Amino acid sequence: xxxxxxxxxxxxxxxxxxxxxxxxxxxxxxxxxxxxxxxxxxxxxxxxxxxxxxxxxxxxxxxxxxxxxxxxxxxxxxxxxxxxxxxxxxxxxxxxxxxxxxxxxxxxxxxxxxxxxxxxxxxxxxxxxxxxxxxxxxxxxxxxxxxxxxxxxxxxxxxxxxxxxxxxxxxxxxxxxxxxxxxxxxxxxxxxxxxxxxxxxxxxxxxxxxxxxxxxxxxxxxxxxxxxxxxxxxxxxxxxxxxxxxxxxxxxxxxxxxxxxxxxxxxxxxxxxxxxxxxxxxxxxxxxxxxxxxxxxxxxxx
Amino acid sequence: xxxxxxxxxxxxxxxxxxxxxxxxxxxxxxxxxxxxxxxxxxxxxxxxxxxxxxxxxxxxxxxxxxxxxxxxxxxxxxxxxxxxxxxxxxxxxxxxxxxxxxxxxxxxxxxxxxxxxxxxxxxxxxxxxxxxxxxxxxxxxxxxxxxxxxxxxxxxxxxxxxxxxxxxxxxxxxxxxxxxxxxxxxxxxxxxxxxxxxxxxxxxxxxxxxxxxxxxxxxxxxxxxxxxxxxxxxxxxxxxxxxxxxxxxxxxxxxxxxxxxxxxxxxxxxxxxxxxxxxxxxxxxxxxxxxxxxxxxxxxxxxxxxxxxxxxxxxxxxxxxxxxxxxxxxxxxxxxxxxxxxxx
Numbered sequence: 195x196x197x198x199x200x201x202x203x204x205x206x207x208x209x210x211x212x213x214x215x216x217x218x219x220x221x222x223x224x225x226x227x228x229x230x231x232x233x234x235x236x237x238x239x240x241x242x243x244x245x246x247x248x249x250x251x252x253x254x255x256x257x258x259x260x261x262x263x264x265x266x267x268x269x270x271x272x273x274x275x276x277x278x279x280x281x282x283x284x285x286x287x288x289x290x291x292x293x294x295x296x297x298x299x300x301x302x303x304x305x306x307x308x309x310x311x312x313x314x315x316x317x318x319x320x321x322x323x324x325x326x327x328x329x330x331x332x333x334x335x336x337x338x339x340x341x342x343x344x345x346x347x348x349x350x351x352x353x354x355x356x357x358x359x360x361x362x363x364x365x366x367x368x369x370x371x372x373x374x375x376x377x378x379x380x381x382x383x384x385x386x387x388x389x390x391x392x393x394x395x396x397x398x399x400x401x402x403x404x405x406x407x408x409x410x411x412x413x414x415x416x417x418x419x420x421x422x423x424x425x426x427x428x429x430x431x432x433x434x435x436x437x438x439x440x441x442x443x444x445x446x447x448x449x450x451x452x453x454x455x456x457x458x459x460x461x462x463x464x465x466x467x468x469x470x471x472x473x474x475x476x477x478x479x480x481x482x483x484x485x486x487x488x489x490x491x492x493x494x495x496x
Numbered sequence: 497x498x499x500x501x502x503x504x505x506x507x508x509x510x511x512x513x514x515x516x517x518x519x520x521x522x523x524x525x526x527x528x529x530x531x532x533x534x535x536x537x538x539x540x541x542x543x544x545x546x547x548x549x550x551x552x553x554x555x556x557x558x559x560x561x562x563x564x565x566x567x568x569x570x571x572x573x574x575x576x577x578x579x580x581x582x583x584x585x586x587x588x589x590x591x592x593x594x595x596x597x598x599x600x601x602x603x604x605x606x607x608x609x610x611x612x613x614x615x616x617x618x619x620x621x622x623x624x625x626x627x628x629x630x631x632x633x634x635x636x637x638x639x640x641x642x643x644x645x646x647x648x649x650x651x652x653x654x655x656x657x658x659x660x661x662x663x664x665x666x667x668x669x670x671x672x673x674x675x676x677x678x679x680x681x682x683x684x685x686x687x688x689x690x691x692x693x694x695x696x697x698x699x700x701x702x703x704x705x706x707x708x709x710x711x712x713x714x715x716x717x718x719x720x721x722x723x724x725x726x727x728x729x730x731x732x733x734x735x736x737x738x739x740x741x742x743x744x745x746x747x748x749x750x751x752x753x754x755x756x757x758x759x760x761x762x763x764x765x766x767x768x769x770x771x772x773x774x775x776x777x778x779x780x781x782x783x784x785x786x787x788x789x790x791x792x793x794x795x796x797x798x799x800x801x802x803x804x805x806x807x808x809x810x811x812x813x814x815x816x817x818x819x820x821x822x823x824x825x826x827x828x829x830x831x832x833x834x835x836x837x838x839x840x
Contacts (some may be wrong), residue, residue, distance in 0.1 A: 293728060314734030322732040329587065330724040331780040334501070344722055344733035350783060351718035375501055398735070 241456045244269040244433050245290060245492060249299035252282060252289040258297040259285050260458040267450070269400075270431040272423065274444040277454035278478050283437035284325065284405050286454065290435060291322045291403045303401065317345035321397035322392055335389040337380065339364060342396025364395045367422060375451040383410035391419070395426075402426070404436035410444065416440070420447050442492075445469050453477045509784055512776050513785045520569075523798045527565040528557050530806055534612030535561075541604040565798055567694040567702065571755040572797020573790035574706045576773070577713060578751035578768025580789045584782070585744045586650060586722055590827065593752035596653070596745065597636040597660030599687075599761035602753070603669075604664040605749040607683050611675045625686075626698075633753030636660050640749075641742055650727065650741070688814030689760035691801045702754050709750050710790065716743065717782040724780055747806055763798070763816045764823025769793045772826065796822075 213395050245267040251258040259282040275283040288294040290301055290492050292308050301308040303319060311319070321342065330338070340463060343357040353361070365374050381389065387410045394402060402423075408416050420443060426432045438444050444451050446466055451468040453461040455477050461468050475485050514795045529535045535553045543557040543638055578593035585591075594600075606656055609628035636657075643656045672680055713720075722730040731737045744839075755762060797815075800822060804813040 291732065293731060312734075313701075313731070313736055315733065317734035320732075322729075324728055324732075326723045326726065326728060328729065331589075332774060332778050333724065333780060336501075339724070341722060341725060341729075341733065344718070347718070349715070349718065351721060352783075 208305055243267060243302075244304055245435070246302040246305075247290070247299070248302065249290065250301060251297055251298035252285045252294065253296070254285070256297055260454065261297075262299070263459055264453070265459075265462065267433060267435065269433055270427055270449055271428055271449045273436070273450045273452060274448040275435070275437040275452050275454050276439075276441045276444055276477070279457070281454045281456060282458075283454050287403050287405050287435065289438060291320055292316060293322070314345050319399060320401040320403060321394040321399035323394045323402075323407055325405045326407070327386075328390075330378060333378050335370065335376060335378055335385075335392075336361065336365070338378050338389050339374065339392040339396050342393040345397060349401045350402060360398065361396055364392045367395075367425075368392050369418070369460045384412060384415060387411055388415065388419075400432060402434045402436075404434065406437050406439065408438060408440055416443065423447060439470060441474060505779070512788060516788065516795065519795045520791060520798075523795055523802070524565060526571070527560050527568070527798050527802050530802060531556070531561065534810060541676055544550045560660075563696050563699045564691050564801070566666035566699050567758060568691045568797045568801040569794035570699070570702050570706055571691070571759050571762070572769075572800075573752040574710075575762060575765040575797070576753050576789040576793025577710060577750040577786055578755075580770040580782075581713065581720070581744055581748040582772070583765075583770055584720055585741075585748075586654060587724075587726065589771060590767055591654070592764075593748060593755075594763075594766070595750065595763060596640050596657035597664065598633045598749055598752050600661040600664035600668070601634075601636030602629040602632040602756040602761065603605045603683070603687050604668045605629060605635070606686055607668045607671050607675075607679075607724055610679050610683055610686075611671055612613035629760075630753050630757040632664075633749065633756050636664070637745065637753070641745055644741055644745060645738075649726040651660075653745075668785055685814065686760045690812070690815050691759050691797075691804075692812060693762070694744040694758070698758055702758055705754050706751060708807075709747055709754075710786070713747050714783075714786050716747075717786060720744070720782040756771060759814070759815065762819055764819045764827070765797060765800075768819075768823040768826040769796050 195345060195488055204314070207241050243266040247263045247265040248354075250263040250265075251261040252263070253259040263286070275286060285294065289296055290308075292301075292313075295309075303311065303316075308316070340353055340357070343353055343360065344351065346357060347353055365371050366389065370385075370388050373381060373389060376393075378386065378389060380492055387407070391404070394404070407419060411419060423434055424447065427434060441451075448465045450462065451465045452459060453468060453473065456479075460477060461473055473484060474480065475482070480488070511724060525537065525540065528540045533553050533556055535557050539551070539553050540557055543554045543562060545579065575593055579591070582591045582593060582595060583589055586595075605628040606625060609624055639660055640653060640656055644653055647653055653772070668683075672683070675683075719730065719735045722733050722735050723740075727737045727741075730740075752766070769792050770785070770789050773785055773792045776792075777784055779785065797819070800818040801815060804815050804818045807813065812815075
């Protein structure tokens, strides 16, 4: 994978910063980004953006996969990340949700840098659906959803009436009252996915990070999920950031679509602007013939 | 239906609780009365109240059988909880208390001690032996914790534990090439475990160590429960996974180190008992499983010790011989059960 020229410089800078003391902010301020803006600190960040990525490089163990992301996500926005496998959609989502440390740069949530959040404090603001599979013994769907109340329960994790009411509400909203009473392990992948979405909602987050929420779901449940997410946004003003393989669904749900390709973020904008044949062909590396095939298959069904 | 589920659960918990209390009492009493000199309940009471009952049975009960049965209960319970912790942590039902190399570490230091220091033929569980076993167990633990900081995935910890096991076994074998025959036999005996020769001092020390560890473990039920969904989800709920990893390793290690120090490595209890407890309760919730695993482990070990002591009296079996005979089929059963009914 090719890296921009300034890559090594920045890495050296970061190392210098972290060895000088743990305050990498100081080092950060010295970095002049290509567009000539220096990275701002907390106080400059406007409050209307609930999530802001400032010169963010994401990756594993100090190796950046995608570099220098600048992005603002407004409160109540639904943002979808589209792009080929392995481009780094999940890595971005994991960094926004503090599962991964940023390689460089910073994530701000409600104007505050992410790493300054205590872990249980963040759990009340932001919740997560991961693509990894879990295999808990002797837990019903309801048990799984109830774990979402973790940040709110007391020392022994016992749910009170309010917690139960929240869980009941979510089960009703998702229409999973029958699934919820069954053992989680015996559910199908799609059913598990709906339970896990319920778990994320039970955290009553302001920000919902969903990594491929549509996978495993059949078409009816995909459409239902879209309705539910829209409802959450309009009723509770929840901000949703998710990765999707189904770009055709991005068109109807997203306020903003971000294309994550091999060379990092290639485009970002309104779905009607971004979701164009040329953009998609380039993003996924589809040939003209393949694209025709795709259109043909869609047309035949419809 | 929801109400029903909760009710059913509570009903089940109650039944299991009552069953365990009854079983515990029965096995406890049976352990005190059975032996080369039979005793009665009346004599047990005399031994407990400490009135100067001078009869031999009362003395035997007070000085030999009582500390032994208490230790079997305490250590058995500790092993079960230690196993439960590691199984939850690794998300693997056959991770036992000794997967992190604790028993091999202890065996190595015990061998060192036996060959270069203490003359084993005098006493089976002298203070030096207990201390050296405990030190060896904690040494392995320290190494694991050292590794845990730089291991990305916790499966790496399992590998590290197995490697420590190999290294310590190799070192022990090396030592044994220079050992006398009686040391080799003694070491073999030690590594099969035994509850014989337990003293009241031992009871006191392990009650304190195990008691404190258990209380801390129980108070951590909430984050332990969160681990059932895996480390990443636990992290997203607000568990400080990096620190908690070390806490879990420490807690389970102190429990199994204590067992190893006093009774040697006792096999299978830590794997079979948590499995049985989960099956009985149809739950994996630490709030109920920690106490129930402890009680079940206690009952299981007392029963096994009774069998070890009495089946071929006056010859005593090693405790691991008995726990394995009962424990191994349970593990096999559990694997078959998984295959047959898919997922419980």
